[in-house]
Amino acid sequence: GAVVSQHPSWVICKSGTSVKIECRSLDFQATTMFWYRQFPKQSLMLMATSNEGSKATYEQGVEKDKFLINHASLTLSTLTVTSAHPEDSSFYICSAYPVAGGTEAFFGQGTRLTVV
Amino acid sequence: GQQLNQSPQSMFIQEGEDVSMNCTSSSIFNTWLWYKQDPGEGPVLLIALYKAGELTSNGRLTAQFGITRKDSFLNISASIPSDVGIYFCAARATGRRALTFGSGTRLQVQP
Numbered sequence: 001g002a003v004v005s006q007h008p009s010w011v012i013c014k015s016g017t018s019v020k021i022e023c024r025s026l027d028f029q030a031t032t033m034f035w036y037r038q039f040p041k042q043s044l045m046l047m048a049t050s051n052e053g054s055k056a057t058y059e060q061g062v063e064k065d066k067f068l069i070n071h072a073s074l075t076l077s078t079l080t081v082t083s084a085h086p087e088d089s090s091f092y093i094c095s096a097y098p099v100a101g102g103t104e105a106f107f108g109q110g111t112r113l114t115v116v
Numbered sequence: 117g118q119q120l121n122q123s124p125q126s127m128f129i130q131e132g133e134d135v136s137m138n139c140t141s142s143s144i145f146n147t148w149l150w151y152k153q154d155p156g157e158g159p160v161l162l163i164a165l166y167k168a169g170e171l172t173s174n175g176r177l178t179a180q181f182g183i184t185r186k187d188s189f190l191n192i193s194a195s196i197p198s199d200v201g202i203y204f205c206a207a208r209a210t211g212r213r214a215l216t217f218g219s220g221t222r223l224q225v226q227p
Contacts, residue, residue: 004158006158032213034213034214034215036217042219042220043204043217043218043219043220044159044204044215044217045217046214046215046216049213049214091156093158093159095158095215097213104149104161104164105213105215107158107159107160108158109157109158110156110157110158112156
């Protein structure tokens with residue numbers, strides 16, 4: 001079946017540094033990918049919609065200058081957390097809809113970010 | 117904004133028992149989905165519902181799309197230890213591709 005892979009699976013960084021998380025669709029193309037954030041024991045909250053070749057659309061309350069999204073190709077979207085702070089520590093999950101359609105989005109395995 | 121109220125928050129049951137959980141909303145949706153998430157993993161789709169009133173099964177799982185389009189339930193019959201995990205409902209509104217997720221139901225199964 002279709003696979004969405006995130007890298008890294010987990011990362012620890014120091015406060016003030018930036019971290020890049022990749023989301024790749026391994027065997028299908030995706031013009032649209034989504035980034036979610038999940039705090040411990042909470043639900044998935046949509047952060048932004050990543051559109052290939054154009055600017056991302058951010059949900060209300062999500063700082064676009066802090067969470068930089070780049071969707072440079074039909075198989076890759078990246079989320080960069082800039083000037084990370086401990087409160088940014090969370091589980092970040094992406095999902096992607098195949099261009100071909102006909103299915104629901106596939107989710108990546110998630111990236112655990114810990115800012116110390 | 118759109119919110120999904122999912123209940124119960126958690127359940128602790130004996131192996132073999134049936135389980136039921138549901139989601140409600142004040143908003144209308146055109147798609148209801150049920151996912152299972154294991155610790156440290158992304159959610160995995162269990163059942164997708166696209167029509168009001170639709171009842172769909174996937175093995176021991178059965179889900180229904182409410183007639184009002186504002187609710188859905190998931191039943192798990194004859195639970196087994198591997199059913200342990202967090203179950204999320206999710207819904208999609210007309211014109212949107214992104215999903216709104218419920219708060220989750222944490223299921224524990226005692227062997």
